[in-house]
Amino acid sequence: MPSLSHSLTRRQLISAATLSALGGAALAQSPATWPTRAVKFIVPFPPGGPVDTTARIATQKLGEIWGQPVVIDNRAGAGGVVGASAAAKEAADGYNFFVGSIHHSVNPWLMGKLPYDIEKDFVPVSFGAMFPIFLVAHPSVPANNVQELITLSKKGTVLSYGSSGNGGGTHLAGELFNMEAGTQLQHIPYKGSAPAMTDLLGGQIQLMFADAPSALQHIKSGRVKVLGVASKKRSSMLPNVPTIAESGGLTNYEAYSWAALFAPAKTPENVLKKLNVDFNTALSDPAVKQRLIDAGAEGDAGSSEDMRKRLQGELQKWKKVIETAGIKAG
Incomplete structure (x- = not known):
């Protein structure tokens, strides 16, 4: 049977180890030391x-x-x-x-x-x-700004826009545009931005609400026309491009x-x-x-x-x- 002094020592060691573990956990969560691992x-x-x-x-x-x-x-x-x-x-x-x-x-x-x-x-x-989401058009579209596009649509010209997929951000940007502008742009969903952009470049669709990674190179090369950016403020990526709100008079429009x-x-x-x-x-x-x-x-x-x-x-x-x-x- 272990001695009383030995038992006390074991209890003290266990208690000390427990306190150390708790203290370590608290330390790991303290602002000064967190994080302590991956x-x-x-x-x-x-x-x-x-x-x-x-x-x-x-x-x-x-x-x-x-x-x-x-x-x-x-x-x-x-x-x-x-x-x-x-x-x-x-x-x-x-x-x-x-x-x-x-x-x-x-x-x-x-x-x-x-x-x-x-x-x-x-x-x-x-x-x-x-x-940022940019509204871009095939060069054949006879509109050079958002207001001209709205007028063109309301005159009965059928215009389709592609998106990266049903319910995605670029699709919603187009539907919000229809609501705010009173247009009826027709949505064509794709399985990703790349195939949508391919069809825009080929003229199979007329418009696209495209995110920056998909659109920038084609805007800069002149292969598509950019009509506006969907955010409230102009994008630092293309500061000369007006917002859709200012170019089309759609004060409540914002999408990104x-x-x-x-x-x-x-x-x-x-x-x-x-x-x-x-x-x-x-x-x-x-x-x-x-x-x-x-x-x-x-x-x-x-x-x-x-x-x-x-x-x-x-x-x-x-x-x-x-x-x-x-x-x-x-």
């Missing part, structure tokens, strides 16, 4: 796309700031639902995050019941980047694709605050800004409250568009 970011799209590329650029800088590895976990499928569902189930321990996109504000209305709740299962950390950072609900608040600060630092780095622009994105972080309000606005806007246009998941 951090994972779930991206709900395949490698190589705009959201994935943006996430890799930003998180690479975060890894440099932290001195810790970052892992991009691509969980593609069902228009972002597979990745979001996986992210919602991850441990809220400060080492799992989610890179959401415009689909995060569209899927509740497009797909009905989801295996997660956007507002209950996620907390916004920060906006990340905007992908985006990427933003979310965390599983109940992630420690101090971790969220530090991540927001570090993420803003990463996106303000000149080299990161340029890499994002080269990838067709404009970095734009901000506070978690800004992102919460932005998400609410996106949810309300696209709910109206989807219901008015009768859009169903493709």
Whole structure:
């Protein structure tokens, strides 16, 4: 039978080890030392796309700031639902995050019941980047600005526009345009931006609401005409191109694709605050800004409250568009 002094020593050692473990966990979550190991970011799209590329650029800088590895976990499928569902189930321990996109504000209305709740299962950390959408036309279209296009459409000219897919950001940009301008542009969905752009270049369709990565090279080469950018402000990528709002007199028109950072609900608040600060630092780095622009994105972080309000606005806007246009998941 062990001696009393030996038993006390063992209890003391166990107690000390327990306190040490707890202290280590607390330390790992403290703003001063977090993170102490690899951090994972779930991206709900395949490698190589705009959201994935943006996430890799930003998180690479975060890894440099932290001195810790970052892992991009691509969980593609069902228009972002597979990745979001996986992210919602991850441990809220400060080492799992989610890179959401415009689909995060569209899927509740497009797909009905989801295996997660956007507002209950996620907390916004920060906006990340905007992908400008440009309204471009085949050179044969007899319109050189948005107002001329609206007039042409209202005179009865049948005009079709391509998009990257049914219910995607470029499709919704076109339907919002129809609502605001009173036009009846006909939507032609494609399986991605590349085949849509191919048909636009070939004259099979007349128009396209195209994201920057798809459109810029063809705008600069003159193979397509650019009529306007769909965001509220002019794009730094093409500052001489007017917005659709100013060129067409559509004061309420605004559309863009985006990427933003979310965390599983109940992630420690101090971790969220530090991540927001570090993420803003990463996106303000000149080299990161340029890499994002080269990838067709404009970095734009901000506070978690800004992102919460932005998400609410996106949810309300696209709910109206989807219901008015009768859009169903493709």
